[in-house]
Amino acid sequence: MCTSISESSVVSGAGKGPGGWFPVTQATVGFDHATHSAAEHALLIDFANYDLGTDARVAVELDLASGRALVRQLEATIAAAEATGLRE
Amino acid sequence: MWNSYRTDSDLGITAEITTFEGGDGDEIHAYVVKPTGDGPFPGVVVIHHMPGWDEFYQEFCERLGRHGYGVIAPDLYCRFGHGTPDDVAAKVRSQGGVPDDTVVADCTAANKWLRSQSWCSGRIGIIGSCSGGRHATLVASKAPGFDALVDLWGGGVVAAADQATPTRPVAPIDLTDQLSCPILGIFGNDDQSPTPEQVDVHEAELAKHGKDFEFHRYDGAGHGFFYYHAPMYRQEQAMDGWAKIFDFFGRKLRSQS
Known part of the structure; x- marks a missing residue:
């Protein structure tokens, strides 16, 4: 890696990759060289289950502004969800 | 040099x-x-960049081969599994990157492999870009047996102690006194990693330790300006950079064989 900026966490959920839906076990957020987007660096977000193979991965590359907007959306949505009292 | 071969040569x-x-x-x-x-051909160990052991690097090796070098490019991500280069690189990233010690060990082994080939002259260079530039600098500082090093915009060669990670515990610049061969550095002045100021620091450290170094910096180029598959490609600077690589390897690996 060029930046060493990368954080991983255990997650529980499902993602849809090239082979269809699969259980997601790990989320990684990094900031490093983009693979596909035109930017030199990007937020690299992966939802993966490497026990199923390297291609069990849902990948997104975002610019920083998009990342901040996504954080706000997540926080707002989670707060609204918790306010409802509905179970997951 | 580009297009310098004879059309009747055994190419x-x-x-x-x-x-x-x-x-x-x-x-x-x-x-x-x-x-x-x-x-006999001089050998070159090629170290791929952070995005992985990918198609660009296959063609990179082929270009060196067409100019008369026997090349080995280890898949530094091989132990993490297989898939498309970007998928494998993502898995490596999720685990903090490939450990420096593994890179040094694999490149040392690659050097040994080259030396065991009947066609190898015994003069060995090492080259890499991006994280591979940093790795190449690290390897040539920790492992013996290299006769020329090319660092292409290696990010993280200059790094503060608080930027150390478990996989990257040492900044290569801190091993400059141990660098065992001449170094060619190629950089873009618009690069953010390494910045021109970091290149200055590296250059000063090489001078301080009396090392044989040649640094070339290009205006109008940033990081990865050899990458013709990406918007960062800069044709004029890239071709001049390649000419400098062949000139450097020619002087260090051929004329002294």
């Missing part, structure tokens, strides 16, 4: 993926390119 390469005994005795993949003929 060709063989290229293949093979396995060899890498660091710790692990069998890992390598992309190997050899010029046509029996040699």
Whole structure:
């Protein structure tokens, strides 16, 4: 890696990759060289289950502004969800 | 130099993926390119960049091969599994990157592999870009047996102590006194990693330790300006950079053989 900026966490959920839906076990957020987007660096977000193979991965590359907007959306949505009292 | 061959010369390469005994005795993949003929040819260890052991690097090796170098490019991510280069690179990223010690061990083994080939002259260079530039600098500072080093915009060669990670515990600049061969550095002045100021720091450290170094910096270029598959490509600067690589390797690996 060029930046060493990368954080991983255990997650529980499902993602849809090239082979269809699969259980997601790990989320990684990094900031490093983009693979596909035109930017030199990007937020690299992966939802993966490497026990199923390297291609069990849902990948997104975002610019920083998009990342901040996504954080706000997540926080707002989670707060609204918790306010409802509905179970997951 | 580009287009400097004769049209009646014995020009060709063989290229293949093979396995060899890498660091710790692990069998890992390598992309190997050899010029046509029996040699002797100088050898080059090529270190791929952060995005992985990818198609760009296969073609990078082939270009060196067409200019008369026997090349081995170890798959530094081989132990993490297989898939498309970006998928494998993502898995490596999720685990903090490939450990420096593994890179040094694999490149040391690659050097040994080259020396064992009947066609190899015994003069060995090492080259890498991006994280590979940093890795190449690290390897040439920790492992013996290299005669020339090319650092292409290696990010993280200059790093503060608080930027150390478990996989990257040491900044290569802190090993400058141990650098065992001449170094060619190629950089873009618009790069953010390394910045021109970091290149200055590296250059000053090389001078301080009396090392044989040549640094070239290009205006109008940033990071990765050789990458013709990406918007960062800068044709004029890239071709001049390649000319400098062939000139440097020619002087350090051929004329002294």
